[in-house]
Amino acid sequence: MVPFGEVPEVISKAIAAHILGYLNLDADVLPPSAHPAYAHDERRLQYNAGTILKAFESTPFHDYEKVIGVLEVDLFVPIFTYVFGEAKQGGKYALVSLHRLKTNSDGSDSPSSLQIERAAKVALHELGHLFNLFHCMYEKCLMHFSGGLQDLDKTPLYFCKYCAIYFREALSMS
Ligand SMILES: [Zn+2]
Ligand SMILES: [Zn+2]
Numbered sequence: 250m251v252p253f254g255e256v257p258e259v260i261s262k263a264i265a266a267h268i269l270g271y272l273n274l275d276a277d278v279l280p281p282s283a284h285p286a287y288a289h290d291e292r293r294l295q296y297n298a299g300t301i302l303k304a305f306e307s308t309p310f311h312d313y314e315k316v317i318g319v320l321e322v323d324l325f326v327p328i329f330t331y332v333f334g335e336a337k338q339g340g341k342y343a344l345v346s347l348h349r350l351k352t353n354s355d356g357s358d359s360p361s362s363l364q365i366e367r368a369a370k371v372a373l374h375e376l377g378h379l380f381n382l383f384h385c386m387y388e389k390c391l392m393h394f395s396g397g398l399q400d401l402d403k404t405p406l407y408f409c410k411y412c413a414i415y416f417r418e419a420l421s422m423s
Contacts, residue, residue, distance in 0.1 A: 250276060250372075253301070253320045254284030259361075260347060260368055261319050267369035268376065271406060272416075279310075282318065290325070298324040298335035298344055305342045314423060315379045316342055317372055323348040333395065334371040336378035343375035354398060367401055374404075377412065380419040385412050 250261045258278070265276035288300040301318065310316045324332050324346040333350070336343035350367040353359050359367075370391060377392050385392035390409035395401040408416055 250278045251305075251316055251318045252278070252281040253318050254281065254322070256281070256319050256321055256347070260365060263365045264317070264319065264345070264369050264372045267373065267406070271369075271373060272376070274420075277313075279316075282308075285320070285322065293325055294323075295325040295331065296320070296322040298326050298332055298346075301344060302335060302337065302342055305344070310341075314341070315376060317375060318342070318344045319368075319372075320344060320346050321348060322346065333367075333401065334375040336375040338378050338383070339381040340379055343372075343379055345371045345375060349398065350401075363402075366406065367398070370395075370401060370404055370406060373406070377408070377416065380416055380423070382408075382412055382415055382419070385409060387411075 250265050252261050261278045265278055268274050268276040285296060285301045288296045290297055305318055326332055326335060331349060334345045345368060347368055350364050351359060374391050382392050384394045387393060387409045389405050390412055391404060391407060392412045393404055395404055
């Protein structure tokens with residue numbers, strides 16, 4: 250885990266704990282990277298996920314197989330209004346944005362436990378992409394696509410049995 254700019258340490262640590270607890274993979278929280286001011290889009294007032302990923306890729310992180318950047322800023326990719334996270338399929342680098350995970354659909358603040366659960370889901374989903382898992386048709390699966398918070402809150406914190414098998418195979422080959 251690499252926090253970008255100011256990210257509450259409790260969130261990064263909780264995501265790392267979920268990666269260990271649910272996937273049995275060791276995860277460390279590394280020293281923070283700078284706030285990605287270079288990726289700010291003046292027109293959209295959001296941050297370009299692709300630009301941040303590209304900059305992220307210039308650091309090799311030799312000791313790690315996969316790296317996930319955690320950000321407070323609102324991310325977009327050109328075809329979507331916003332994204333919770335972004336990863337290159339089968340790649341090494343992914344991003345998770347906490348920005349949209351903080352509020353309920355009525356605009357009120359979500360409890361921090363729910364924010365952490367959502368962040369963990371997004372991180373595990375993006376990690377799935379890094380291990381080359383594609384989106385899954387089953388709603389009861391972490392790899393199901395979440396277009397909004399309602400979807401994300403319905404998504405469980407586990408892979409369906411097919412994705413779980415695929416994930417274990419991908420791990421054994423890595
Ligand atoms: Zn996805
Ligand atoms: Zn699945």
